[in-house]
Structures are given as structure tokens and as C-alpha cells.
Amino acid sequence: MTIEVEGVSHRFGERHVLRDVDLRLDERRVAVIGSNGSGKSTFARLLNGLVVPTEGRVRVDGLETRKQGKEVRRRVGFVFQDPDVQIIMPTVAEDLAFGLKHRGLPREEVDRRVSAVLAEYGLEEFRDHPAHLLSGGQKQLLAIAAVLVLEPAHVVFDEPTTLLDLRNKRRVTRLIRELPQRVVVVSHDLELLADFDRVVVFEGGRVVADGPARESIAAYVAMHPPL
Ligand SMILES: Nc1ncnc2c1ncn2[C@@H]1O[C@H](COP(=O)(O)OP(=O)(O)OP(=O)(O)O)[C@@H](O)[C@H]1O
Numbered sequence: 134m135t136i137e138v139e140g141v142s143h144r145f146g147e148r149h150v151l152r153d154v155d156l157r158l159d160e161r162r163v164a165v166i167g168s169n170g171s172g173k174s175t176f177a178r179l180l181n182g183l184v185v186p187t188e189g190r191v192r193v194d195g196l197e198t199r200k201q202g203k204e205v206r207r208r209v210g211f212v213f214q215d216p217d218v219q220i221i222m223p224t225v226a227e228d229l230a231f232g233l234k235h236r237g238l239p240r241e242e243v244d245r246r247v248s249a250v251l252a253e254y255g256l257e258e259f260r261d262h263p264a265h266l267l268s269g270g271q272k273q274l275l276a277i278a279a280v281l282v283l284e285p286a287h288v289v290f291d292e293p294t295t296l297l298d299l300r301n302k303r304r305v306t307r308l309i310r311e312l313p314q315r316v317v318v319v320s321h322d323l324e325l326l327a328d329f330d331r332v333v334v335f336e337g338g339r340v341v342a343d344g345p346a347r348e349s350i351a352a353y354v355a356m357h358p359p360l
Pocket residue numbers: 145148150167168169170171172173174175176
């Protein structure tokens with residue numbers, strides 16, 4: 134269960150977004166923090182091959198994103214900040230079934246996994262509910278469930294709590310805390326990350342701090358003294 138980021142730099146046109154990033158992620162819960170525009174989302178997208186770096190390479194469990202993107206995406210689930218970009222089918226159950234059907238699983242297995250995930254995330258009563266009519270928090274849970282139903286080995290979250298009220302934020306925080314998978318979370322929500330095994334701080338596309346949550350968060354806060 135290893136993610137290796139080796140000699141990675143990334144440019145969008147002339148803009149350098151990541152510079153000289155070398156990381157080996159073995160911990161179960163890893164977070165990425167940093168200022169707006171510091172490159173965190175771009176880094177997250179590298180991990181499942183949504184972005185292929187202009188220099189260097191990224192390997193997930195030995196599979197290189199540049200050459201084996203499809204296999205990597207099967208291993209690495211990605212939860213976007215805005216669930217609306219991720220919810221594609223009309224009802225909750227259909228949305229959960231979509232990825233499984235696409236993988237060619239038999240109908241009974243699809244139904245079994247959809248029912249299990251509905252029960253697990255408290256969405257049973259919404260099985261046949263129109264997905265676009267769910268509340269923001271329910272949509273975020275559905276988007277997360279739609280990724281987890283595919284049983285990825287790693288899950289990357291890009292700002293999963295930003296759009297949520299306090300109750301749903303706590304729900305998602307607990308859900309992430311209890312996930313058995315390896316998780317990588319990009320967030321500005323320092324409370325969510327307080328007990329993470331490792332927190333990596335980006336600034337200007339570079340890693341400027343990297344360590345246990347307490348130390349990295351303290352370093353990040355110290356970089357931003359009150360005005
Ligand atoms: N597809 C793209 N094309 C061009 N520039 C991009 C693209 N995606 C991101 N950028 C630029 O790359 C830089 C880093 O963006 P990124 O979204 O990775 O930062 P971030 O740390 O996640 O920021 P935030 O905290 O604001 O979400 C920004 O200057 C952004 O404008």
C-alpha cells in the first residue's frame with residue numbers, strides 16, 4: 134500500500150504548480166494542507182493519474198500513473214469537493230450501481246454491494262430518491278459511498294468537508310476516521326486532520342513541512358502569523 138512520488142514537477146503552460154516533490158506515502162491517513170493555490174489539488178490529482186506530471190513519476194502499489202492509468206484509477210478512488218460533479222445517475226441506487234455495472238459485475242453482486250453500502254452510510258431510505266434532490270450533506274455522503282462501493286485500496290479526498298454544515302462535517306470526519314482504506318485528504322479543515330498519521334504542507338508548489346499532524350499543523354500556523 135505505497136504511493137511513491139519521485140522527482141515530480143508540474144506545469145500548466147508556463148505556470149509551475151509543483152516543484153521537486155519527492156514523497157513516499159506509507160501511512161494509513163495522510164493529509165495535505167497549504168495556502169490557496171499552493172498545488173494541493175494538483176498533487177491529489179497526480180495520485181490517481183487525473184494529472185500526469187510534466188516531470189518525474191508517480192507510482193501506486195508499483196503501478197505508474199503515466200503508463201497504467203486505468204489500473205491506478207481502479208486502485209485509487211477520488212472524491213471531489215463538489216458532489217454535483219460526481220453524481221451522474223438519476224437515483225441514489227442507480228448512482229451507486231453505475232461504476233459496478235461498468236466493471237461488468239453480475240447483477241446480483243451489484244445489488245448486494247449497493248444494499249450493503251446504502252446500509253453502511255445511512256442512505257437506505259433514499260434508495261430510489263432522485264439524487265439531485267438530496268441535501269448537500271447527503272450528496273457528499275452519496276459521492277463518498279459511490280467511490281467506496283468500488284472497494285478501492287486508496288481513497289483521495291479533495292476538501293471533503295468544505296461545503297458541509299457542522300453536523301455533516303462531523304459525520305464525514307468520523308467516516309474518514311473509520312475507513313479501513315489508505316486515505317489521502319486535501320483540506321483546510323485542520324480539525325479534521327488533527328489526529329492524522331502524517332500531514333504534508335505545500336507552499337508555492339513545494340513541500341515545506343512533513344511530519345505527524347501536530348508538528349506539521351504547528352509549522353503551517355507559524356508560517357501564517359495573525360495580521
Ligand atoms: N487545469 C489547470 N490549468 C491551468 N492552471 C491550473 C489548472 N489547475 C490548477 N491550475 C493552477 O495551479 C495552481 C495550483 O492550483 P491547485 O488547485 O493545485 O491549488 P490548491 O492548493 O488546491 O488551491 P486551493 O486551496 O485554492 O484549492 C493555481 O495557480 C491554479 O490556478
